[in-house]
Amino acid sequence: MLLRHTTDKIIEREALTVNPAKTCQPVGAMYAALGIHGCLPHSHGSQGCCSYHRSVLTRHYKEPVMAATSSFTEGSSVFGGQANLLQAINTIFSVYNPDVIAVHSTCLSETIGDDLTQIIAKAKEEGNVPNGKYVFHANTPSYVGSHVTGYANMVTAMVKTFSMKSSTKKNQVNIISGWIEPADMREIKRIANQMMAKIVLFPDTSDVLDAPMTGKHEFYPKGGVTIPELISTGDSKFTIGLGPLCTLDACIKLENQCKIKFDSLELPIGIQATDAFITALSRAAGVQVPDSLTDERGRLIDIIADMQKYLYGKRVALFGDPDTLVPLTEFLVALDMKPVYIVTGTPDKTFEDRMASILSAKVPEAKYKAGERADIFLLHQWIKQQGVDLLIGNTYGKYIARDENIPFVRLGFPILDRVGHSYFPMVGYAGAMNLVTKILDAIMDKIDREVPEEKVELVM
Numbered sequence: 001m002l003l004r005h006t007t008d009k010i011i012e013r014e015a016l017t018v019n020p021a022k023t024c025q026p027v028g029a030m031y032a033a034l035g036i037h038g039c040l041p042h043s044h045g046s047q048g049c050c051s052y053h054r055s056v057l058t059r060h061y062k063e064p065v066m067a068a069t070s071s072f073t074e075g076s077s078v079f080g081g082q083a084n085l086l087q088a089i090n091t092i093f094s095v096y097n098p099d100v101i102a103v104h105s106t107c108l109s110e111t112i113g114d115d116l117t118q119i120i121a122k123a124k125e126e127g128n129v130p131n132g133k134y135v136f137h138a139n140t141p142s143y144v145g146s147h148v149t150g151y152a153n154m155v156t157a158m159v160k161t162f163s164m165k166s167s168t169k170k171n172q173v174n175i176i177s178g179w180i181e182p183a184d185m186r187e188i189k190r191i192a193n194q195m196m197a198k199i200v201l202f203p204d205t206s207d208v209l210d211a212p213m214t215g216k217h218e219f220y221p222k223g224g225v226t227i228p229e230l231i232s233t234g235d236s237k238f239t240i241g242l243g244p245l246c247t248l249d250a251c252i253k254l255e256n257q258c259k260i261k262f263d264s265l266e267l268p269i270g271i272q273a274t275d276a277f278i279t280a281l282s283r284a285a286g287v288q289v290p291d292s293l294t295d296e297r298g299r300l301i302d303i304i305a306d307m308q309k310y311l312y313g314k315r316v317a318l319f320g321d322p323d324t325l326v327p328l329t330e331f332l333v334a335l336d337m338k339p340v341y342i343v344t345g346t347p348d349k350t351f352e353d354r355m356a357s358i359l360s361a362k363v364p365e366a367k368y369k370a371g372e373r374a375d376i377f378l379l380h381q382w383i384k385q386q387g388v389d390l391l392i393g394n395t396y397g398k399y400i401a402r403d404e405n406i407p408f409v410r411l412g413f414p415i416l417d418r419v420g421h422s423y424f425p426m427v428g429y430a431g432a433m434n435l436v437t438k439i440l441d442a443i444m445d446k447i448d449r450e451v452p453e454e455k456v457e458l459v460m
């Protein structure tokens, strides 16, 4: 009963957040940067920030997450961190030899107003950036937005720095990935491969944060989009952005910079969002959808039809990031479930409209909210008022699940107490099969546990 003091009486709060459904911007910037091959993320701030960002990523991915820090002292906190960053760039290239350093700011360096554009230019002028190597940056003040905003800012910075238009058009499609797991990125590449569509996916953390154990430590694992691939995105024939909050700015930047048209889609979670992605990729790349993908879709529909009685009408509470919650809610509605309570700590002006378009006709009683006060505490209070049959969210949901005896599916970031999330996809039809299986397992395990002895069924 860890959350036994949570009551169902909701008091309007203006300034207080309890159990936020988000974390801080640089975490997302660091994760996105790891999706470039040979990249060392660099945190321009104090050591404590960098330790936190590295540790939360390491705990989620169960992989060592490398990053450097400007290691601010009291002096740099007052007079600025220019000297620290110049020294750091010099040291990093001579000791760790990355292809690229992706610098992100922190609350402290943003507050004192360090000008990262100017500092990086100075490092280049002073010859501290070797030929053929790169340093770029994203501003990620954590007192606005969330980890998702930081991810979006770093992805936009990749486009700004690398995408370059030459005189030769390439027969390839850019896919800008929102925040999904390494396995999801691998799944997107598998789908494109099946369709014989040539793509450049970025960022791409597959084979970086789910790299195989070989017995040999690789400081820069084999995965990640390469710098030549990133540069070539300026010559692609089309761009598909997956997850508007994470990728729309980057799509717009790429269009303005290199005149490449784009589609901004939801993450391909569930049936409709995957249909939309595959249709868009087929159109953009000028390729057919192969029978193998149509068969995968058919198998997904078959599982849903077979197990419909366990899904129908079940009330679901969920929390996480807007780009995940929107297609997930759409999928739950397609399963004939009732997503009744939904919160995200990430401020997102489009969230309520996107949710309303999915829920207003099918689940008019649903409550949803985005922003600072849309926290896990509020979600728990709603659940106290009227219970749910399933909870979906990151590890922090386990306290509610335990106290209220609700089947719990872990999905989102961070997941600190289980494995598998970075190895089994949730996107595409295959990912939707994984997801619906997890949902059914959670619901049916509870039935098996609690049903009276004389009603235990062997065949369900």
Ligand code: SF4
Residues within 6 Å of the ligand: 024, 025, 026, 045, 048, 049, 052, 106, 107, 108, 142, 143
């Ligand atoms: S919220 Fe700000 S101070 Fe705290 S860890 Fe993140 S960047 Fe550092």
